[in-house]
Amino acid sequence: MASVSGAQSSRTLLDIIPQYTKSKSAVDVGSVRLKSLVGVGSVQSNTSRFPKLEECAHFHYEHLDLQPIQLDVVNEEGAKGEGGVTLKISSGTDSWQICRTFDHFSKLDEQLHQCVCDRKFSELPHLSQHASKTNAETQDLLDKYVRRLSCIWSGCAMSCGPVLSWFELDNRGRRIVASGHGINTPAVAAAFATTPYTASATDELSFQIGDMISVIDMPPAEESSWWRGKRGFLVGFFPSNCVAVITDKIPTEITLAEPSKPVLRKHGKLIAFFRAFILSRPSRRRLKQTGILKERVFGCDLSEHLLNTGREIPLVLKCCAEFIEAHGIVDGIYRLSGVTSNIQRMRSIFDEDRIPVLEEDSGIKQDVHGVASLLKMYFRELPNPLCTYQLYDEFVSAVQSPNDQRLDNMRRVVQKLPPPHYRTLEYLMGHLGRVCGHSTGTGMTARNVAIVWAPNLLRCRSLDQGVAALQGVGVQAVVTEFLILYSPHIFNTQDSKLTLS
Structure with a gap:
């Protein structure tokens, strides 16, 4: 397969144009249909089927x-x-x-x-x-x-x-043109018929001399002598030696050459079909789009996960937060690490989209720090952080604004979050606020909790690698502490009278 793909990539339009020589027995193709022939590039359509x-x-x-x-x-x-x-x-x-x-x-x-x-x-x-x-x-x-x-x-x-x-956009701001199969497939070249051909099977294409054909697939001669194309609204296979690819110059006399390696009709079409099938294999991203490939819970985009599951907030957040508030008000919660085997076992359960019963597992009840570590791991592995890369600078600017403007500025930034991120942040900040209310028994004040949670919630792309990531920990902790302390006022849009001293 490597040699075939290599040969295909090195082929140019000149390689597939038949060699024309003058001959007395040449076919006269100077018909009316050929007077308005255009170059190959102009036959490709710029329109696309709108993906609803x-x-x-x-x-x-x-x-x-x-x-x-x-x-x-x-x-x-x-x-x-x-x-x-x-x-x-x-x-x-x-x-x-x-x-x-x-x-x-x-x-x-x-x-x-x-x-x-x-x-x-x-x-x-x-x-x-x-x-x-x-x-x-x-x-x-x-x-x-x-x-x-x-x-x-x-x-x-x-x-x-x-x-x-x-909007016909991809993630880099480039236009994407949706293509389907058959009649919606973009042409790779334009050709005109030099010999009439009558289809002898339902998947073949008939044409007369001078008919215009948009070529969809043109395998190398060593693979198959059958091409695939469309004429009007008809799509099918046809012998490649019955057409000529359109170039800037149109010959008036043509001598047709037979393929160097003749291929049986059925065999040739099968090769062309499987070649087109292999080249059109969907990518991993395409499989995700069609729902064939389902992502795990950990490492999956938050908005994508919640919309696909129909939940308001992540299940892992709800289960872990409820368990910690019931059994995890202990010294060093969220600061100390849990048992690795317990963390991996719970992660596997959530990744399989099962609902774990944490209270009934004696090993988990004795390792509340493992549940806390699992929750931090979930947010740390989000592709786009909970407070999003796009709003990082605005969060930092809001917390650095004057005291009398800080709360309003922070509320405006939080409202810019995508709805799944907004709901999840509201629930998480409420949970962390309740944990901080027991700081006398846990030793975890709002500042201490913010220090251990900040890298999991706020990340900057330019500071997201190695030692550079440590440069932003200070301001990230300040933002997180502010969110914990003032979450009732930040997420309550009707409370706009509070000012900070």
Whole structure:
């Protein structure tokens, strides 16, 4: 297989163009159909099938490197569709247009506020509540929606795969073009028929001299003499020696050459089919998108995990927090480590999506520090930390602001968290606050708890390696301590009168 792939990668368009020589018996292809032939590049389509959100399995990108994104509504005459709008998406130096209806926007709005941002922060209207508006009112509503979404884009952790696919974006801000099978598969070359061919099987393609064919798959001659292509809305196999690939110059006289190694019809098509199958094997990320590959609990993106399981907060957080509050108010809780074998055993149970009964396990009850270590491990292994990479600088700026502004600034930053992160942080801070209430018996004050928890909740990409990570521990601990002490006021948006002295 290595030699085959190597040969394929070294082939160029010139390698597959038949060699033309003048001959008296040449076929005259100077028909009307050939007068408007174009180059190979122009036959490839720039359009893509819009992947509807309800058809996409939910997943989150582990790494984001989005370029500045700008959304604009195209108001040109005829650009707006019935009940929808045409958007111009600008990402870096590239831009393209997409058409979306009101129903598409409603699905996007629902997905956005499930795992990307809270409506308190986005201030976007709830589109499903405005479905009965007139066309003019709908257009105006969507115009305002797009402008607001464009303003808040940079403040959101936009890692949700289906949401980015809605805008035809990948995690690096590049345009992705969805491709399907058969008629939706992009062509790799354009060709015209030099010899008529009549299909003798249902998976073959018929054509006449001069017909235009978009080639989908063209294996090397040593593999198969059968190519696969589409003519109009028909897709099928055909002999490669019956067509000529289009180049800048169109020959007027052609001598057709037979394949150097003839291949049986059935055998050749099987080779072409399996070659296309092997080359189209899905990647690990694609398997995650389709739901075939299920990730473990530990090391899985928080938003992705909660939305896929239908839970409000992680099960590991709920079980461990309840156990510690009932049995773990002991000296050095969260500071001392537990037994490694117990930690790994509990981790395996959670990774298998089972609900452990910690109270009935005598070994676990005697090792409460193992449960505490497991909970810290879960948050430490999140691909995107609980307080997110994207908001790290804003958390630091908020805690360093003047006393009279610190609480309001911290509340605004917390509201920017994706809803799953917001709910989880609220539950965790409440739990840690209750543990700190027993500091006389545990020796773990809010500051001590913050020191051991900070590296698990706040991380900066530029300080996330080796010794450099220690440089940010101090300010991370200050942020965590502030969240623990003032969590009732931070997560209670109606309490805005408290000021710090």
